[in-house]
Amino acid sequence: MQRFKAVLVERGADKKQSVSVVDLDESQLMEGDVTVRVTHTTVNYKDGLAITGKLPVVRRWPMVPGIDFAGEVVSSSDPVFKPGDRVVLNGWGVGEVHYGAYAGLARVKGDWLIHAPDGLTPAETMAIGTAGYTAMLCLLALEAHGVTPAAGPAIVTGASGGVGSVAVSLLSGQGWQVTAVTGRAEEAEYLKSLGAAEVLDRAELSGAPKLLGSERWAAGIDSVGGTTLANVLSMTMAEGAVAACGNAGGMDLPTSVAPFILRGVSLLGINSVTVPRERRVEAWTRLARDLDRSKLNAMTTTIGFDDLIPTAQAIVEGKVRGRVVAEIG
Ligand code: NDP
Numbered sequence: 550m551q552r553f554k555a556v557l558v559e560r561g562a563d564k565k566q567s568v569s570v571v572d573l574d575e576s577q578l579m580e581g582d583v584t585v586r587v588t589h590t591t592v593n594y595k596d597g598l599a600i601t602g603k604l605p606v607v608r609r610w611p612m613v614p615g616i617d618f619a620g621e622v623v624s625s626s627d628p629v630f631k632p633g634d635r636v637v638l639n640g641w642g643v644g645e646v647h648y649g650a651y652a653g654l655a656r657v658k659g660d661w662l663i664h665a666p667d668g669l670t671p672a673e674t675m676a677i678g679t680a681g682y683t684a685m686l687c688l689l690a691l692e693a694h695g696v697t698p699a700a701g702p703a704i705v706t707g708a709s710g711g712v713g714s715v716a717v718s719l720l721s722g723q724g725w726q727v728t729a730v731t732g733r734a735e736e737a738e739y740l741k742s743l744g745a746a747e748v749l750d751r752a753e754l755s756g757a758p759k760l761l762g763s764e765r766w767a768a769g770i771d772s773v774g775g776t777t778l779a780n781v782l783s784m785t786m787a788e789g790a791v792a793a794c795g796n797a798g799g800m801d802l803p804t805s806v807a808p809f810i811l812r813g814v815s816l817l818g819i820n821s822v823t824v825p826r827e828r829r830v831e832a833w834t835r836l837a838r839d840l841d842r843s844k845l846n847a848m849t850t851t852i853g854f855d856d857l858i859p860t861a862q863a864i865v866e867g868k869v870r871g872r873v874v875a876e877i878g
Contacts, residue, residue: 555652573613588876590651591679593711599616599861615644616640616644620636623654629659672851677836684713685719704768705720706781727744729745734748769781782804786814788812854876856875
């Protein structure tokens with residue numbers, strides 16, 4: 550029986566949450582038809598929420614957090630996967646209600662896995678991770694809506710974060726003139742190196758939004774929510790669209806119907822967790838094709854297993870720049 554290290558979050562009788570590194574063996578894994586040796590994982594904002602308990606991401610106790618991994622199949626009763634296959638998983642409640650990626654081994658449903666996309670190394674898939682994959686889902690949603698760079702600039706909020714950094718790179722690579730919104734003025738050069746044409750202080754979008762502001766961008770990718778998203782909507786051009794995927798600045802949305810009914814603005818909701826396999830494969834294929842590798846490298850920090858917990862704590866404090874890859878084994 551193989552033993553391996555895992556991060557475990559537990560909740561005491563007083564409902565207080567704690568996190569530690571433990572030794573598990575294979576028999577303690579949850580049900581699933583494919584067992585995977587995790588080689589790489591990452592730290593997303595949601596992992597930070599799970600480990601700190603800041604929001605109720607974990608809904609089954611105890612829990613091994615980690616919402617995405619790259620790895621190699623060890624055993625499988627699913628005919629789609631055989632031992633030695635390279636696979637990627639993100640979403641499906643893994644790290645929330647099913648033991649997740651912060652462990653040497655994971656056992657999951659074959660339906661949740663995809664084969665590792667051609668053209669990306671396992672480390673690159675996790676440098677992209679759920680955050681980058683979600684940025685691509687946002688881009689696909691904007692494209693499906695029909696908005697193009699010819700219509701005007703695009704705005705990205707939470708730009709120095711994981712979703713934001715990948716969104717800036719992807720949009721600029723597709724010919725968009727990108728306005729990057731950040732609370733970290735010191736990251737202006739970093740954002741320009743990813744392709745931002747303009748960097749806007751987060752404070753400029755944090756006041757009470759007007760019903761309608763001056764029209765400034767045709768498209769947006771928002772990972773912040775709250776007042777920031779409300780301001781973005783009020784300044785989106787007629788027939789423009791904003792893909793909303795995050796709540797780093799709040800769960801609320803203090804907006805009005807004015808942008809929707811007077812400018813025909815569309816708000817496109819993005820949930821990466823339960824996207825069907827075909828769209829997952831499409832998103833990963835586009836990432837492999839379109840994401841500039843030198844920009845991906847520039848936004849990525851590599852850590853080890855023992856750094857997972859402190860990095861997860863740092864991400865909810867807005868202290869992590871870009872993306873993080875964790876090498877597990
Ligand atoms: P990061 O922490 O890497 O990025 C979030 C960024 O938001 C920060 O870097 C910061 O950018 C900005 N930010 C943080 N706090 C505030 C605040 N109080 N007000 C305004 N801006 C703030 O997280 P991720 O990129 O991993 O995730 C971003 C969001 O997207 C999260 O809410 C996450 O839950 C969500 N998400 C949703 C998914 C879905 O399926 N819908 C999938 C993946 C992520 P800066 O310093 O540049 O201002």
